[in-house]
Amino acid sequence: MLKIKEAIIVEGRYDKIKLKNIVDATIIETNGFRVFSDKEKQSLIRKIAETKGILVFTDSDSAGFVIRNFLRGAVDKSKIKHCYIPQINGKEKRKAHSSKEGFLGVEGVSDEVIIDAIRKSGATIIGEESQAQSGEITKSDLYRLGLTGRENSEKLRKALLKNLGMPSYLTTNAMLSAINCLYSLEELKSIVENLEI
DSSP states (O other): OOOSSEEESSSSHHHHHHHHHHSOOOEEOOGGGGGGGGGGHHHHHHHHHHHOOOEEOOOSHHHHHHHHHHHHHHGGGGGGGEOOOOBBBBOOOOOOOOOTTOOOGGGSOOHHHHHHHHHHHTOOOOTSSSOOEEESSOHHHHHTEEEESSSHHHHHHHHHHHTTOOOOOOOOHHHHHHHHHHHHHHHHHHHHHOOOO
């Protein structure tokens, strides 16, 4: 079981139940979009962010990204980390049908996927030596790789996002944030070089 310093923010109670079996951490539910109008919940999240930091761990569908972006704007940037799971097709066991977009949420992915995502997010894992963020990927790197500022950049970005199992609607900044959680610059270079457009 991973002991995490930051409080983990999830969308709902089934996500919380799933994570309780994997991590020892404070876990707070946004109750989906309800967090947008719940001023008390927003205040609680801000207070916790100030004291121990937060790790946003929402689903990799469009609703998860809307909640993630809302929290990004509600909390001091230095107090928030983001944990991303890949887009994996499927449906949760408890549901009769898959989600609108057809991807597994936090509750549906394997423990291994969750542990890997947490490790790559830069979360503070108590009892393990902190992994220095070596060579964070920058916007300049994206430009050098042809992912921004070039004639075919948009096509290349979409191909990359599809290859990585990430939402095709990610902005460049959101893509950069997610990539930094999941890949090194060398890994990204290798992936881009082998992309088929």
